[in-house]
Amino acid sequence: MDLVKAARKGQEASFLHLFEEHHLPLFRFAYRLTGSVADAEDIVQECFLSLLRRECTYDPKRTPLRTYLFGIVRNQSLKRRRTSNFGVDAVPARSPESEILRNETEDAVTRAVTELPETQREVLVLAHYEQMPLGEIAQILGLELGAAKSRLQRARASLKETLAAYAPGMERKR
Amino acid sequence: MNDTELDQLLNTWSVPPVPASLCARVRVGFYARPERKKFRGLRVLITAAGIALFLLAVTLALPQTLRLVSPAVRAPYIVDSDIVRYGFDGTPSVEFSLGSYNNEGSEVVVYEVAHSLLPAIKLGLKAIGPVVGRLTLLFVVSHEQSERAKLIARVSAGGFEGYWLGSAAALIDSGCVNGPVVGHETILNHRTVAVRQFNDVQRMTLWMAPDLGCFALRLTREERRPDGTFRLVLKKQATKVTLNP
Numbered sequence: 001m002d003l004v005k006a007a008r009k010g011q012e013a014s015f016l017h018l019f020e021e022h023h024l025p026l027f028r029f030a031y032r033l034t035g036s037v038a039d040a041e042d043i044v045q046e047c048f049l050s051l052l053r054r055e056c057t058y059d060p061k062r063t064p065l066r067t068y069l070f071g072i073v074r075n076q077s078l079k080r081r082r083t084s085n086f087g088v089d090a091v092p093a094r095s096p097e098s099e100i101l102r103n104e105t106e107d108a109v110t111r112a113v114t115e116l117p118e119t120q121r122e123v124l125v126l127a128h129y130e131q132m133p134l135g136e137i138a139q140i141l142g143l144e145l146g147a148a149k150s151r152l153q154r155a156r157a158s159l160k161e162t163l164a165a166y167a168p169g170m171e172r173k174r
Numbered sequence: 175m176n177d178t179e180l181d182q183l184l185n186t187w188s189v190p191p192v193p194a195s196l197c198a199r200v201r202v203g204f205y206a207r208p209e210r211k212k213f214r215g216l217r218v219l220i221t222a223a224g225i226a227l228f229l230l231a232v233t234l235a236l237p238q239t240l241r242l243v244s245p246a247v248r249a250p251y252i253v254d255s256d257i258v259r260y261g262f263d264g265t266p267s268v269e270f271s272l273g274s275y276n277n278e279g280s281e282v283v284v285y286e287v288a289h290s291l292l293p294a295i296k297l298g299l300k301a302i303g304p305v306v307g308r309l310t311l312l313f314v315v316s317h318e319q320s321e322r323a324k325l326i327a328r329v330s331a332g333g334f335e336g337y338w339l340g341s342a343a344a345l346i347d348s349g350c351v352n353g354p355v356v357g358h359e360t361i362l363n364h365r366t367v368a369v370r371q372f373n374d375v376q377r378m379t380l381w382m383a384p385d386l387g388c389f390a391l392r393l394t395r396e397e398r399r400p401d402g403t404f405r406l407v408l409k410k411q412a413t414k415v416t417l418n419p
Contacts, residue, residue, distance in 0.1 A: 105186050
């Protein structure tokens, strides 16, 4: 039986199965779009609960569930970003000194990605961090395949420029 | 910087662990969602009851005005009947329930309930149908309607289906015999004469009661098969006769 249908009928086990299967990548995606653990948590919760609502338009014949859920997370993130300022939660400090440089690089990467235009950032996050094929990315974002591809190329080109100083072998120059 | 180097840099951006509270919040949300299904039937019932009350109110209010315009006719009796339709495999299904009487040979339907409606609405209408019908009968059937109905004998088979039986006066005068007589039978304590009418494609048998103005207490319509045998298509069967309702 379809898990979504079973969950809508009140079967908790089916609902939890769906949650277990999808919540991690959805949380990662939401976090990387909003930069906030609290927002990402809210968004993922809303995403799963929206599946149970009567007005939910999910149709398994038209869209794979993963694509549909990522689409919800993306829309919710956009909604939140319009009403609040984007800010990355404080990264927990790592005590060993060997981690200091890594922290610095990570912060730079975080900043560089979050400063990308929104249209480029969402494509980059899905393609690089979620390893999603461009066809599915285009479906989630409601784009033509070509548009998704060019956004990704622009995002990567921009990041190469911004992060040039952090490229391997460039440590001494910083 | 090449693509591999960029990928290595991007990979340094880690995501904090998923808060433990997320699963708990989602579970709470799962149980807190509105249970629409449980109340859907109840909502339909409430709506049906509302419609029924509205119909009752209109029937009680409006017909009194009509009565001032034209004198009402009181039915001498009401026959409750079921209209049953048969599928090609012979499966019967009750299509309509009627309440009607014959006004000098022609049938006047005072209520009709379609059984193909949603079950809840069907139940509501079935409960209120006879009540509304009888109220309508008391107030709405005008003298003019009554006079018009006398001209041609007509028997109703529910919905828009009905059969003309020729002159109403001739039917009454002949003692309900307007075709070959195929039998006599007492139905619901009323003596009937069974008359058959047929053409090339179908035949119809009517069990008409002379003491009820030739009301057909039973009617069957059969279609002729290519091999000459007949298949029962429709049956109207009286279930109750109420005198002086």
